[in-house]
Amino acid sequence: MFDERKMGELSKAREKWERETRSKWLEALPEREENFRVSSGFEVNPVYTPEDVAGLDYLRDLGFPGEYPFTRGIHATMYRSRIWTMRQFSGFGTAEDTNKRFKYLLSEGETGLSVAFDYPTIMGLDSDDPLSMGEVGRCGVAVSTLKDMEMLFDGIPLDKVTTSMTINMPAPILLSMYVAVGEKQGVPMEKLGGTTQNDNLKEFIAQKLCIFPPEAALKLSVDLIEYCTRKMPKWNPISISGYHIREAGATALQELAFTIADGVTYVEATMERGLDVDEFAPRLSFFFASHNDFFEEIAKFRAARKVWAILMKERFNAKKERSMWLRMHVQTSGCTLTAQQPLNNIVRVTIQALAAVLGGAQSLHANSYDEALALPTEEAVRVSLRTQQIIAYESGVCSTVDPLGGSYYVEWLTERLVEETFRYLDRIEKMGGVVEGIKKGFFQREIAESARRYQQEIERGERVVVGVNKYALDEKVKVPILRIDEEVERLQVERLRRVKAERDNGRVEERLAALRRAAERDENLMPYILDAVKVYASIGEITKTLKEVYGEYQELIVF
Amino acid sequence: MSGRRVRVLVAKPGLDSHDRGAKIIAAALRDAGFEVIYTGLRQTPEQIVETVIQEDVDVLCLSILSGAHMTLLPRVMELLRKNGVDDVLVIAGGIIPDEDVPKLKEVGIAEVFGPGTMTEEVIGFIKRNIKRQR
Known part of the structure; x- marks a missing residue:
């Protein structure tokens, strides 16, 4: 250069x-x-x-925004044309409670909905399952049947919003319910826009919300990708996620490399279904964390785009530019929030959100300052939405594309991350790929080691956490926190029992039996699941049916 | 000490999967010379108490971040009592609001450690408060 x-x-x-x-x-x-x-x-x-x-070639390694290898951004005009989507993740209590929060967020200027489900739903359990005791509606909204989904989106026209659903192993079930709600509103599935997280591989690696063994889990992810490719052109079937990998303790490099490795696995598995890479790759999306090290995070987002573009073009022979785009949602890092002096978190979130913007994110969730204590209150959520709006409209960082491009440090870091990511990808391939790596505990061990190192650095004072191991105050935390009413569980269980009593149980049995046969024949399960949810088969019943065919995942304990 | 190392069970009740803290505590206790058993995720109160008895542990560390602590932790304590276990030191960690702590202590949880706790604090607490003499 x-x-x-x-x-x-x-x-x-x-x-x-x-x-x-x-x-x-x-x-x-x-x-x-x-x-x-x-x-x-x-x-x-x-x-x-x-x-x-010195080794950097501008046109080869950076290029112009909107051009290969997209290091500087997937769009030529980026935020000069359109600000990123401000998408605050929310969900708690009953479907009615969350429906109210959605309507509030829409009225405050949010542009996309993002649903958090409660743990029973995430684990494919009904609200009245004994394992669900105490968990219903706590960390997200409880959805057991189509009835709950109907209430969740009551009065929200599905052709006017886009919805992101943080759901993985039961993703085909929740997406089917969303499609069924759309149909009832008169919105056909090809018009529905949104995202299902549907990244089951990272569940084994980091998030650990596993139901089925790895092969079956991968099959379900790919079923959904294949189905959406053929029937739901506006839906992002998967959000290949590094966020949880990072939150579990991985470094920026590990987050990047493991996520890309997962992405490669999904592409290969989907191509095996006979789809051309350019048919489905444009709808793949990614989800990363934005942690504290400002420049490293920016470099990570830039490196991610470059690595993916190279892989798609050179390894998978993608022809469409859109197939080479790494579109990303970013969330600020929850594990950096402190329970001590919680207002300090507003500053952390601002720095992290700014890194995401300077890294060229397509959508962003800024965490709320009280999240090390409980789910955020409405006021805390407003502050984080305002943080995004201040960055967008007051800071001036959106006036030019990739303003840090050309920074010697940022470019050096970006290149280092690109090189080291390719090195990790080689290693993973040599051990037989991601599924093999999961079975061997490779990722789990790498992450647990990094998490431990991070904690040791904090304990030795080598890593400063303001308000925790430096500048600590001896004070009791006084911020209002969100409490979930004990009534939620009772109301939800009651509703579920009513649905189960009132529906046509003969048809439920019939459709669950059809689903089981399809699973045994290794067909794409989406149409069968859609049929089942429409007659109000519950998430617990559908999951149980699939467990009977696939078995259950046994956790590999590594610490 | 009668020759056996202090046995600690690190358990995760609840459906949440946030095991970063539990694993760090388990590894730190192991490094500090304790004998550590980690249950893995999503243990019911019944399973946890069964393991406490079968493994004959001296200390039980409960990690929970799902918000279900006020349902599940008292249930663990109740089951311990019902099974005649009263000499195991029980501590808890996770996302547990301050105002819930007195209620948890009332049911017999010796201490609650929140985010930002140093592992040394936990180790020190266990050493000072262990009930059984080995």
């Missing part, structure tokens, strides 16, 4: 700077640390110059 003669001069000048200028300063002002590192382990130099990016 630079003239060779000039580089020679620069090299000499740098040596002289180190010898004469820097050394003098060091004598008077020694550095605070022996070495500075990013989470991925790379040592950070005191300063970056064109020498550190």
Whole structure:
């Protein structure tokens, strides 16, 4: 990228700077640390110059925004044309409670809905299952049958909003319920827009909300991708997620590499169904965390786009540009929030959200300051939405595309992350791919080790957490927190029992039997699940039917 | 000490899968010389109490971040009592609001550790408060 003669001069000048200028300063002002590192382990130099990016070829490695390899952004105009989607994840209590929060968020200017389901729903259990005791509606909304889904979206026209559903192993069931609600509203499935997380591989790696063994789980993810490709052109069938991998303790590099490895696995498995890569790849989307190390995070988002574009073009021979786009949703990092001095979290979230924006995210969830204590209150959610709006409309960072492109440091970091990601991908391939890696506990072990290292750094004081291991106050936390009414569980269980009593149980049995046969024949299960939810078969009944065919996942305990 | 190391059970009641804290505590206790058993995710109160008895542990650490602590933790304590187990030190960790802590202590949970707790604090607490003499 630079003239060779000039580089020679620069090299000499740098040596002289180190010898004469820097050394003098060091004598008077020694550095605070022996070495500075990013989470991925790379040592950070005191300063970056064109020498550190000498190998970089602008057109080959960066290019223009909206052009291959999309390092600078997937759109040519980025936020100059359209601000990212501000999507605050929410869900709690009964479907009515969440329906009210949705309507509130829409009236406050939010542009997309995002549903959090409660743990029973996530685990494919009915609200009245003994294992659900105490969990109904706590960390999300309880959805056991189509009846709950109808109430959740009551008065919200599904052709006017897009909905993101954080649901994985039971994703085919929840998507089917959403489709059925659409039909009742007169909105056909081809007009529905939104996302199902549907990334089952990362469940084994990090999130651990597993129901079925890995092969069956992968099959279900691919069923949904295949079905949407053929029938729901506006739906993003999967959100390939690094967020949970990071939150479980991974470094930025591990988050990036493991997520991309999962992505490759889904592409291969979907192509095996006979679909052309350009038919489905444009609808694949990604989900990353934005952690504390500002520049490393920005570099990670840029590197992700570049790695994916290269893989799609060179390995999978994608022809469409859209197939090469890595579209991403970003959420600020929950594990960086502190219960101590919770207002400090507003600042952390701002830095993380800014990194996501400078990294070129398509949609963003900013966490609320009280989330280390409980689910966020309405006021706390408003502050995080306002944080996004301040970044969007006041800070000026949206005026130009990829404003940090060309920063010697950011470009160096981006390239390092790209190289190391490819190295991880090779390793994973050599161990037989992601599913094999999961069975061997490779990812689980890597993440547990990183999590431990992170905690040790905090305990030794090498990693400062303001308000926790430095600048701590001896005070009781006084912020209002959201409490879930004990009544929620009773009301929800009552409703479910009523639905089960009033529906046509003969038809439920029939459709569950059809689903079982389809699973045994290894067909795509989506149409059968859709048939079952329409007659109000519950999530617990459908999951149980599939467990009878596929068996249940046994956790591999690694610590 | 009569030769046996202190046995600790780290258990995760509830349906949530946030096991980062539980695993860090389990590893830190192991490094501190305790004998550690980790149950894995989603243990019912019944399963946890059964393991406490079968494994004859001295300490039970309960980690929960799902919000169901006020239902599940008192249930664990009740089952321990019903089974005549009264000499096991029980502590809890996770996302548990301050105002719930006195109620949990009333049912016999010795201490509740929130986010930001240093593992050394937990180790120190266990050493000072262990009920059984080995």
